[in-house]
Amino acid sequence: MVYVTGYHLTDYNRRKDSSSFRDWISETFEVSLSMSELDRHDIDTLIISSESDFFTLQLNPSAVIADDLGLTNVEAFRVEGGGASGQLAIHQGVKSILSTSSKNVAVIGFDPSASQLPSETIKKLYSYSFDALTDGMNEVTATSIYALSMQIFMETSGLGENDLADVTINNRNNACLNPGAHLKLNHTRDEIKNSPIIASPYRRLHCSPLSDGAASVILSKNINSRRKTAPSIIGIGSATDRVNLGYRNEMGEFIAKTLAMKKACKMAQIRPNEIGVAEVYDAYAGAQFQAIRALNLSLDFLKDFRDGVFNSDGSLPVNISGGLMGQGAPAGAIGVGQTASCAMLLEGNYHDKLQMSKIPKYALADTHGGVGTLSAVSILESNI
Secondary structure, eight states: OOOEEEEOOOOOOOSSSSOOHHHHHHHHHHHHHHHHHTOOGOOEEEEOOSSSSSTOOOHHHHHHHHHHTTOOOOOOEEEEEEHHHHHHHHHHHHHHHHTTTTTTTEEEEEEETTHHHHHHHHHHHHHHOOTTTTTTTGGGOHHHHHHHHHHHHHHHHHOHHHHHHHHHHHHHHHHHOOTTTSSOOOOOOOOOOOTTEEEETGGGGBHHHHEEEEEEEESSSSOOGGTTTOOOOEEEEEEOOOSSSGGOSTTTTTTHHHHHHHHHHOOOOOTGGGGOEEEOOOOOOHHHHHHHHHHTSSSSSHHHHOOOSSSSTTTOOBTTTHHHHOOOGGGOOOOOOOHHHHHHHHOOOSSSSTTTTTTTTTEEEEEEEETEEEEEEEEOOOOO
16 A cells, blocks of 8 residues: 655746755655654655756756755666656656665646746747757647547537637635645636637636646655554556657547556546546646547536536535646655645545545546656555
8 A cells, every 4th residue: 555644735836936846845745744643764765857958057967956855875767758757757656666676756837837947948948848959949739639639529529619719717716725835816707818829719818827836746665553543555557658749549538647546546446437526637728628629527518517517516626626727736845745636535534625525435646747758656545
């Protein structure tokens, strides 16, 4: 068994206080370690996730961070998989414990995606996370590739402009109740529809922000008497699709996400319809719909969305945190933060106005790199 004995997220925002990613890492680690009721010497493996050395200007960050945190003589390494980096780091921690290589693993995700470099430089670097030769170096942006996939998805699913506006409204409304969220905004449909087109159908307000931040979890083989309610990770799965959309059989679908979910459900021995709350990767508004369908969380995702099933007070809340569009998107922290949020919800100690009154049995954390190219999901189980 793998227990989530400690967890924490820093605020996600644009830092203007001259702090660095090393400060945020120390902050989140100390809180997670304290919650786990472990000592530093109990941690035998440190796994970190960040998308790019360009963001941090620090090569070989795992050794530097281990030193900062006072973790001496530990195994330490970095995991990278674009937007899926944090979730893949969680997977490596789970595998380390299940293989008996480790008893207690600290997983820390981070990125200064907002303050380290100018936004146009960050956006350019993100375009290199697709195929740098065919896309990034030819001025093909992340937004344009996501938009092309969404155009095809909308044609085949019946998804409309109002739906894109409404999911943006829902996620940002949730963010207004999340003290650590980046974009606490109350939108109207007209405000969203009148915002500038970036790449059709996506407008400026359909996009997630560039954010700074860090998140951490402590994974443990065993729990002590004071952490009996610590949730456990019971299923993990990851898969890839073709990098270039044009080579895919279904350009509007996230096939890799479907495969990753099948693997995770097989390991957890549950079905997708047993998931009670989900944090999914919504770098753009439409990606949330693509994720819900790919993950098989609904037999009719569009009807369920319009009926309020995925709202914070619905039967299957999705992105109760605000998601990337509301809570924010420090790339390397996203997957770790999702896992931490799911753990909080399953232990009943999420933010007061967002905590579900009836704690579900299972939660799902979902991320991907590229346009659903490298997908990674984790399933958590409540122990309350």
